[in-house]
Amino acid sequence: MYRLWIANKNYSSWSLRPWLMMRALDIPFEEVLLPFGHTVEGKSLAQLSPSARVPFLEHEGLQIWDSLAIVEYLAERHPQVWPHASPARAYARSAAAEMHSGFAALRNVCGMNCGVRVQLHEVSAALHADMERLDRLWQDGLSRHGGPWLAGRRYSAVDAFFAPVAFRMQTYGLPFAATSQAYLRRLLDLPAMQAWYSAGLAETWRDAAHEQELQAVGTITQDLRA
Numbered sequence: 001m002y003r004l005w006i007a008n009k010n011y012s013s014w015s016l017r018p019w020l021m022m023r024a025l026d027i028p029f030e031e032v033l034l035p036f037g038h039t040v041e042g043k044s045l046a047q048l049s050p051s052a053r054v055p056f057l058e059h060e061g062l063q064i065w066d067s068l069a070i071v072e073y074l075a076e077r078h079p080q081v082w083p084h085a086s087p088a089r090a091y092a093r094s095a096a097a098e099m100h101s102g103f104a105a106l107r108n109v110c111g112m113n114c115g116v117r118v119q120l121h122e123v124s125a126a127l128h129a130d131m132e133r134l135d136r137l138w139q140d141g142l143s144r145h146g147g148p149w150l151a152g153r154r155y156s157a158v159d160a161f162f163a164p165v166a167f168r169m170q171t172y173g174l175p176f177a178a179t180s181q182a183y184l185r186r187l188l189d190l191p192a193m194q195a196w197y198s199a200g201l202a203e204t205w206r207d208a209a210h211e212q213e214l215q216a217v218g219t220i221t222q223d224l225r226a
C-alpha cells in the first residue's frame with residue numbers, strides 16, 4: 001500500500017498534486033496529514049522527510065519525495081498517470097515540468113489558501129505575465145488534444161499539477177481567459193477536489209507564516225474556514 005504524507009489541505013499546494021492525482025485515478029493509498037509545525041511521535045517534518053518537505057511517498061521500504069518524482073514513480077506502475085499517445089504525453093510532461101519549476105509570481109503572491117476569499121492589493125506585471133502564459137499553455141493543450149482535459153479526453157497527471165491554480169482562482173478571483181476559467185472550474189468540480197476542499201474548510205489549524213503572507217498581499221473579504 002502506498003502511504004502519502006501531506007500537510008494542511010487548506011494551504012499545501014504541493015501536497016494536493018499527488019493526492020489529487022492518486023484519488024482521481026483510483027490509485028489506493030493511505031494518507032498521513034502532518035500539519036505545519038506539528039510532530040508525529042515526537043518527530044518533526046525535518047526528521048521524517050528526506051527533503052524536510054511534503055509531499056513524500058512511502059512504498060515497499062522506499063521514500064520518494066518531491067511531487068514530480070512521486071508522479072514519475074507512480075507512472076512506472078500505473079499506465080493511466082500520463083496520456084498514452086506520445087504527443088499528448090510530451091505536452092503533459094512539459095506543462096507539468098513548467099508548473100513545477102516556474103510561475104514564481106503566481107506561487108509567491110497568491111499562496112494557496114482554499115478557505116478564504118481575498119482582494120489583492122495589486123496585480124503586478126509579473127503576476128499578469130504568469131496568468132497570460134497559463135492562458136496560452138492551457139489553450140494550446142485543450143485545442144491540440146481536444147479537451148476536456150489538458151492532454152485529451154482522459155484526466156491525467158498534468159491536470160493535477162494545475163489543480164492548486166484552480167483554488168487560487170477561486171480565492172483571489174484571478175481574471176483568467178474564459179476558456180481557462182471553464183477548465184479550472186472543471187477541476188474544482190471533480191469529486192476528489194471537492195473532498196479536498198471540504199476537508200480544508202474543516203481544518204482548525206492556522207499557520208502563522210501562511211496567514212501573514214496572505215495579509216501582505218491582500219484583504220480577506222470572506223473566511224469560510226471552521
Ligand SMILES: N[C@@H](CCC(=O)N[C@@H](CS)C(=O)NCC(=O)O)C(=O)O
Nearest residue numbers: 012013014015053054055066067068
Ligand atoms: N518541489 C517540492 C516542493 C515541496 C514544498 O515546498 N512543500 C512545502 C509545503 S506545500 C513544505 O513542505 N514546506 C515545509 C515547511 O514549510 O516547513 C515538491 O514538488 O514537492
